[in-house]
Amino acid sequence: MLADVVHHLVCPVCGSDLALADRGLRCSAGHAFDIARQGYANLLPGNARPGTADTPEMVRARDDFLRAGHFAGLADRLAWDVAQARPAFVLDAGAGTGYYSARILDRSPDTAGLALDISKHAARKAAKAHPRAGAVVADLWRPLPLRDGAADTVVNVFAPRNAAEFHRVLRDDGLLFTVTPSPRHLGPLVEALGLLTIDERKTERTDAALAGYFKLDLRREIDTQADLTHEEVATLVGMGPSAHHVAADVLAERLERVPDPLPVPLSFVLSGYRRLE
DSSP states (O other), X not given: OGGGTGGGBBOTTTOOBEEEETTEEEETTOOEEEBXXXXXXXXXXXXXXXXXXXXXXXXXXXXXXXXXXTTHHHHHHHHHHHHHTOOSEEEEETOTTSHHHHHHHHHOTXXXXXXXESOHHHHHHHTTSOTTEEEEEOOTTSOOSBOTTOEEEEEEESSOOOHHHHHHHEEEEEEEEEEEEOTTTTTTHHHHHTOOOOOTTHHHHHHHHHTTTEEEEEEEEEEXXXXXXXXXXXXXXXXXXXXXXXXXXXXXXXXXXXXXXXXXXXXXXXEEEEEOO
């Protein structure tokens, strides 16, 4: 899987091109990086720390919830929009388990992809998400291990946005697609369960953070509803940032106060940005 995308990669230490060598990746300066038996390469520099990377429990929760199809409408809409640009190579920056990458590549049969995430546990899943996708562990806040102008499209779903690096690795006039939750996402569950609130001005702040590097090209608001059991709600909470803030026993206690199952609003903002020169 990495063989399809290795020509886009560069060494995170010195910036030289990487090539497959034995069971790893190596640059001309001799820096070497192992390819795990699960198929992903760890391109974090030696002094990097994973910080708030997704834990094994969060990755399992995300995999279970997404496989159940609750975000399928969002994934299909994103895949359709990406396909209109006919990209040859897509970078999924903050890819998690590779769920969205797989949907995109299913929709675009001539496209190769790279799933990039700081969590090695997520990368293990992403490496097997699609036969035309490679997976690497890397930090979105550091220089990305890709050549200048390597990607036709960058996808960023519920992940940090590094405007300068996204701009660098995109080709001229390339596209960036972001997905963020809207303030309506999860509705009354936020207060009932003590979840992290969503910034009312999140979309505005995202636009401001990308200004100077990208211009807005399209925006879609996607609103659906899912009837979720208590178990499914716990899985949904466990896969996101609220997992760090609400203990499992506290969550279980709070869930007892709400109906089972219950209707949960799912609300997203899908934005497309075009790279500025």
